[in-house]
Amino acid sequence: xxxxxxxLERRGIPTVVLQLLRMVTEKVRPPRALFVxxxxxxxxxxxxxxxxxxxxLEAALQLFERPDPxxxxxxxxx
Amino acid sequence: MGELGEFSLKYKIFLxxxxxxxxxxxxxxxxxxxxxxxxLGLVSSAGFVLPGQEPFDEGVRGGDPSxxxxxxxxxxxxxxxxxxSDAFDHSGILQDPNLGFPLERVRELAxxxxxxxxxxxxLSFMGSITAPGRLIKRTAPEAAEIFVEDKVDLALLVPx
Numbered sequence: 373x374x375x376x377x378x379x380l381e382r383r384g385i386p387t388v389v390l391q392l393l394r395m396v397t398e399k400v401r402p403p404r405a406l407f408v409x410x411x412x413x414x415x416x417x418x419x420x421x422x423x424x425x426x427x428x429l430e431a432a433l434q435l436f437e438r439p440d441p442x443x444x445x446x447x448x449x450x
Numbered sequence: 451m452g453e454l455g456e457f458s459l460k461y462k463i464f465l466x467x468x469x470x471x472x473x474x475x476x477x478x479x480x481x482x483x484x485x486x487x488x489x490l491g492l493v494s495s496a497g498f499v500l501p502g503q504e505p506f507d508e509g510v511r512g513g514d515p516s517x518x519x520x521x522x523x524x525x526x527x528x529x530x531x532x533x534x535s536d537a538f539d540h541s542g543i544l545q546d547p548n549l550g551f552p553l554e555r556v557r558e559l560a561x562x563x564x565x566x567x568x569x570x571x572x573l574s575f576m577g578s579i580t581a582p583g584r585l586i587k588r589t590a591p592e593a594a595e596i597f598v599e600d601k602v603d604l605a606l607l608v609p610x
Contacts, residue, residue: 373495373607374473375582376575379590380605381477383598385491389607395454399470402607403478411456412538415608416555419546425555430564432606436481443476 374402388432390415394445403442404435409450417450424450461537471582481604483566488603490559491569492520493593495577496543496550496610497533500524506532512581515589519571519596526553535578538610550610569602577610 374397377387381403389402392412397405408428410417416425431448438444454462481488497506499518506514520529526547531540543550551574559565573593579585597605 373493373575373577373609375471375586376493376573376590376593377605377607378473378477379586379594380493380597381479383591383594384479385594385597385602385605386479386481387605387607390609392609393454393465396465396470399472401473401476403476413540413610414542414549415610416549416552419542419549422548422555422558425548425552426558429552429555429559429606433485433559433564436485436604442478443473 374400377402386436388435390428390432391445397445401443404438405443405445406432406435406448407445408448457537468580471586483603485565486563487566489567489569489601490556490565491597491600491602491605492551492553492556492572493575493605493607494551494573495575495608496531497576498529498531498547498551498574500528501530506576508532508534513579514576515579515582515585516576517589517593518574520551520553520574522553522557522568522570522572524553526551533577533610537578543610550608552608566603569597569600571596571600573597
């Protein structure tokens with residue numbers, strides 16, 4: 373996902389990547405990453421729980437407005 | 451919790467020893483509009499295809515780097531998952547594909563006014579690509595052109 377994010381950014385499209393493994397995020401360095409505390413296969417938290425999924429997506433959207441220099445990783449706080 | 455501890459020994463060793471591609475320099479595209487004016491595109495690596503689309507090919511050495519376009523108004527329950535990795539629990543995305551490809555959620559964000567609109571085409575990739583050369587050189591730039599054509603303002607990328 374991070375490599376696709378880089379291709380999008382190079383074409384002028386800002387990205388946020390949800391990330392499940394901090395070690396990989398730190399090595400690959402996507403521009404903006406939201407580290408979510410969920411297990412693999414469950415990137416938006418829980419199946420059948422739209423309110424939980426929406427909270428993660430809204431948190432991801434907030435990263436677009438952060439002034440931090442890239443790359444940065446923000447921890448999602450449920 | 452998405453940490454190494456959830457993986458079997460085989461995958462722990464792989465994740466620790468694999469030569470991850472480092473993005474350098476890190477590209478940066480600033481947001482140029484307010485979020486409620488932005489068109490959002492989704493990218494997922496859950497390996498989803500719609501009925502009638504060519505399935506991802508498990509036989510491609512190093513991983514299938516191709517992608518599928520998923521129309522914005524697709525029913526997530528129609529998505530068929532071709533991600534065959536045994537490294538993670540597939541039960542969540544099988545029960546609710548929005549968990550890995552949140553089509554309904556981004557439509558809701560648009561109707562709530564949190565974003566301006568939803569891109570006409572979203573992008574579905576296969577994850578676990580261990581030889582990403584073709585992805586970097588060819589298919590990821592091709593995918594970016596789709597979003598440029600569709601005037602996408604920002605993209606959310608969801609791995610599994």
